[in-house]
Amino acid sequence: MSESNPAVSRADLDRAQRIVIKVGSSLLTSLETGLEREKIQSYCAEIAQLMSLGKEVILVSSGSIAEGCMRLGWSSRPVEVHRLQAAAAVGQIGLMQAYEHALKGLGCGSAMIMLTHEDLADRQRYLNARATLKTLTDVSVVPIINENDTVATDEIRFGDNDTLAALVANLVEADLLVILTDVSGLLSADPRVDPKADRIEAAPATDESLAGMAGEGAGTLGRGGMVTKIRAARLAARSGAHTVIASGREERVLTRLMSGENLGTLLYAEVSPMAARKRWIAGQLRAKGDIVIDAGAVRALQQRGVSLLAAGIVQCRGSFSRGDVVRCVDQGGTVIAQGLSNYAAAEVDAIKGLASDEYTDVIGYAAEAEVLHRDNLVLI
Numbered sequence: 001m002s003e004s005n006p007a008v009s010r011a012d013l014d015r016a017q018r019i020v021i022k023v024g025s026s027l028l029t030s031l032e033t034g035l036e037r038e039k040i041q042s043y044c045a046e047i048a049q050l051m052s053l054g055k056e057v058i059l060v061s062s063g064s065i066a067e068g069c070m071r072l073g074w075s076s077r078p079v080e081v082h083r084l085q086a087a088a089a090v091g092q093i094g095l096m097q098a099y100e101h102a103l104k105g106l107g108c109g110s111a112m113i114m115l116t117h118e119d120l121a122d123r124q125r126y127l128n129a130r131a132t133l134k135t136l137t138d139v140s141v142v143p144i145i146n147e148n149d150t151v152a153t154d155e156i157r158f159g160d161n162d163t164l165a166a167l168v169a170n171l172v173e174a175d176l177l178v179i180l181t182d183v184s185g186l187l188s189a190d191p192r193v194d195p196k197a198d199r200i201e202a203a204p205a206t207d208e209s210l211a212g213m214a215g216e217g218a219g220t221l222g223r224g225g226m227v228t229k230i231r232a233a234r235l236a237a238r239s240g241a242h243t244v245i246a247s248g249r250e251e252r253v254l255t256r257l258m259s260g261e262n263l264g265t266l267l268y269a270e271v272s273p274m275a276a277r278k279r280w281i282a283g284q285l286r287a288k289g290d291i292v293i294d295a296g297a298v299r300a301l302q303q304r305g306v307s308l309l310a311a312g313i314v315q316c317r318g319s320f321s322r323g324d325v326v327r328c329v330d331q332g333g334t335v336i337a338q339g340l341s342n343y344a345a346a347e348v349d350a351i352k353g354l355a356s357d358e359y360t361d362v363i364g365y366a367a368e369a370e371v372l373h374r375d376n377l378v379l380i
Contacts, residue, residue, distance in 0.1 A: 008202075008242055008268040010260040016175035018056045018137070020241075021047070022165035022232075025062040026182045027248040034070030034091075035063065035098050039248075043180075044102035046254040047142060051108060056137040058172060060145045060165040061099070067091030092146065099144050109141035114148035117286065120167055121325075126280055130171050137172075162228040166235035166243075170279045177236045178257065179229050180248030185265035186226060188213055205230075205237035205267040233267035238282045238378075240273030242266065274378070281338060282378045284325040289318025289345055291328050291371070298330050301337055302379065307370035308339070310359070313352040320345045327380075328372065339377035342368040 023043060029035055047057050065084060068091025069077060078084055096112050103110045113133070119125045136143045147164055162179060169177045189197040203210060210230045226245075233243035246253055246264025257263055274282060293301075297312025308328060320326055321344050328337040341348065347363050348371060354362065356369035 008266065010262060010266065013176060013242070013244070013266075014258050014260060016055070016242075016258075018058075018172060018174045019050065019176045019178060020058045020060060020165055020169045020172070020174045020236075021178045021180065021254065022060040022161055023062065023180050023248060024161070024182065025066050027180060028061070028063040028095075029066035029070070032070070034067045035094060037098050037102075040098045041102045043248075043254070044099065044106060044108075046252060048103070048106040048108050049255060050258065051140060051142070058133060058137065058143050058145065058168060058174070059099075060161055060168055061095065062146070062161045064088045064091035064095045064146055067094045095146070096144065099142075103142055109139070111136050111141050111143050113143050113145045115145060115164065116148050120171065120280075121284055121286070123280060126171065133168075133172050160228045162232040163235065166232035167283045169236040169241045170239040170283050173239055173273065173279075174236070174241045177232070177241050177243040178254065179232065179243065179245045180253065181226075181229065181245060182247065182249060183226075184247045185245050185263070186210065186213060186230070186267075200265045201262060202266040202268065204270050205233040205243060206270065207267075210267075230267070235283065237267070237269035237271065238274055239279050240269050240271065242268045277376070278378050281325060281340065281376065282380075284338065287318075287327040287338060288320035288324040289316065289326045289341075291316055291326055291341075291348060292331060293328050293336070294331065297328075298336055301328065301377070305374060307374040308337075308372040308377065309356060309369065310348070310351040310354050310371050311356075313348065313371065316345055316349040316352060318345060322367070326372070328377075335380045337372075337377050337379045339372040342371055342373065 028039060047059065050057050065077065065087045068087030068089065071090050071094065072087060074087065078087065100110045119129060133143050145164065145168055147161060165177060165179065184199055186200045187197040188200060191197045211227060229245050236243050244257055244264050244266050246257060250256065250263060253263060291313055292315035293308065293312045294314050297308060300306050300312065301308065314331065320341060322342060324341055325338060326341045327335050329335050350362050351359050356366065359366035
């Protein structure tokens, strides 16, 4: 399913000015020896070279838990949350020390940024994070981002650093997301089942057939797998960023990718970048509730790009307040859109199916005619 004439060629990658690079745990660590500092030095040398060409680089790095396990003498990755968080706390120090030492020797500054999903779910914190990252790249400092595993819970975690990297790409309006892993790219089939599986050279990030090729599972050191990488590419594409999934074991992989060499899998964005506010809405992984809409409302949202009115709502699920992110789903359960609600859940439930001039009679006021305004609504 290789694309011979993608909308974006490999040569176009050299024009990317703002690049988010994600490096997986398996490339940087082992449970026996912890961090592989020579590999970190090699990646940092390539990052420094990119920066010397005037490019802005933001690094999302896994590895803290594996390094922590080694320092604590644990032979396997724990499953208990408190032990995982303890390992992350111990290992993050070593991870940052290794990056700081390598980058400093190359004349580059570094900064540690720890995030949870909650940091990007709150609009003000989202804007603060974006401003901080912009300031760091403006002064030629490499922001090194990791999920804050020490405090993250299931409710506020990204789940894997592939997703985190994609949301960072949205946050900073990156041109390119590079996900370095321990395989050559996305393959047409599971090579354990089909030894003749081919590498997919390029495809649209939104291609629905990609997920079927991805297989399941991650290594012992990380949480992600190829499925999460494809999902990350789709997220990144919402802000117009292209994604390359490539083997981090290739020599000078970043330099060769940026020079147009045919490595890995290019998953290219086919849509124009969203407005900043809509990028933030699209990046919310956990909506507070669902609004079930009828077939007419589905057509209106998808075909005419209009706002959602109460007349098209048939059911309200969950508990949410005015301004919270909610999903619009059809009556079969398919997610159609995501947006900011102008009304609380109890109010939506009360006015569902009504015309806008009837709101006041039922809930005592009419804040907006639209339950979700099109300016605060993103199709999924």
